[in-house]
Amino acid sequence: MELLKREKEVYAGKINCQIQFGSKVIDYRLEFSDRKTLGITVTPNMEVLVKAPLSSGMEKIQEKLRKKAPWILKQQQYFSAFHPKTTERKYVSGETHLYMGRQYRLKIIEDSKAGVKLKGQWIEVHTPNADQTKKLVIGWYVSRAKQKFPALSEPIIERFKKYNVAPSGLHIREMATRWGSCTSKGKIILNPELIKAPRGCIEYVITHELCHLIHHEHNRKFYELQSREMPDWEKWKGKLERLLA
Numbered sequence: 001m002e003l004l005k006r007e008k009e010v011y012a013g014k015i016n017c018q019i020q021f022g023s024k025v026i027d028y029r030l031e032f033s034d035r036k037t038l039g040i041t042v043t044p045n046m047e048v049l050v051k052a053p054l055s056s057g058m059e060k061i062q063e064k065l066r067k068k069a070p071w072i073l074k075q076q077q078y079f080s081a082f083h084p085k086t087t088e089r090k091y092v093s094g095e096t097h098l099y100m101g102r103q104y105r106l107k108i109i110e111d112s113k114a115g116v117k118l119k120g121q122w123i124e125v126h127t128p129n130a131d132q133t134k135k136l137v138i139g140w141y142v143s144r145a146k147q148k149f150p151a152l153s154e155p156i157i158e159r160f161k162k163y164n165v166a167p168s169g170l171h172i173r174e175m176a177t178r179w180g181s182c183t184s185k186g187k188i189i190l191n192p193e194l195i196k197a198p199r200g201c202i203e204y205v206i207t208h209e210l211c212h213l214i215h216h217e218h219n220r221k222f223y224e225l226q227s228r229e230m231p232d233w234e235k236w237k238g239k240l241e242r243l244l245a
């Protein structure tokens with residue numbers, strides 16, 4: 001026991017650990033502190049933080065974590081829906097890119113006037129310099145998002161008026177780790193990357209964030225409201241996870 005305590009002092013701060021649960025490995029960061037019970041948190045970045053009482057042994061911690069593993073995995077899976085996982089893109093002619101859930105192929109056309117437009121199955125990129133393709137395509141996605149998201153949000157915001165809530169603003173901003181967020185002041189922020197997903201997925205994220213105007217936490221009441229406002233939300237959440245994985 002004495003030795004264990006000393007070890008803990010040596011590892012002051014956080015220790016990186018893992019447990020095996022079935023075929024899954026769960027990485028977690030362990031911190032010992034002056035507390036009575038074991039606390040487990042899954043952050044929106046899908047990190048698992050474990051706070052343990054100073055007196056607890058590793059075996060007991062692992063045992064408890066294994067019991068909680070289904071819950072941890074469920075939390076991580078939930079947050080993964082809000083993580084755009086971008087695959088490396090080269091922005092060359094013929095490469096497939098998504099827009100509103102459909103696949104298009106890039107066609108780079110040398111042109112003195114720069115611009116991007118949808119034409120049949122193609123995303124046509126007119127540019128005097130092929131090096132500019134990436135910048136032009138990303139800019140095009142953002143401009144499409146700025147046009148589509150307010151239009152898609154409008155009827156949903158209208159529906160939420162029966163709860164006497166409305167967002168204080170709708171913003172489109174690139175976020176590394178999330179599809180959407182709702183600030184404590186009721187501002188809704190959407191990731192322009194969402195424009196790559198089907199309409200239902202975009203509506204799901206908007207509905208999810210609007211539900212946060214009423215319930216801040218992801219508790220039972222939150223999910224009840226979300227299911228009431230979008231009965232098939234799980235289908236769209238799943239699509240979002242698969243499509244942009």
Ligand SMILES: [Zn+2]
Pocket residue numbers: 208212218
């Ligand atoms: Zn949420």
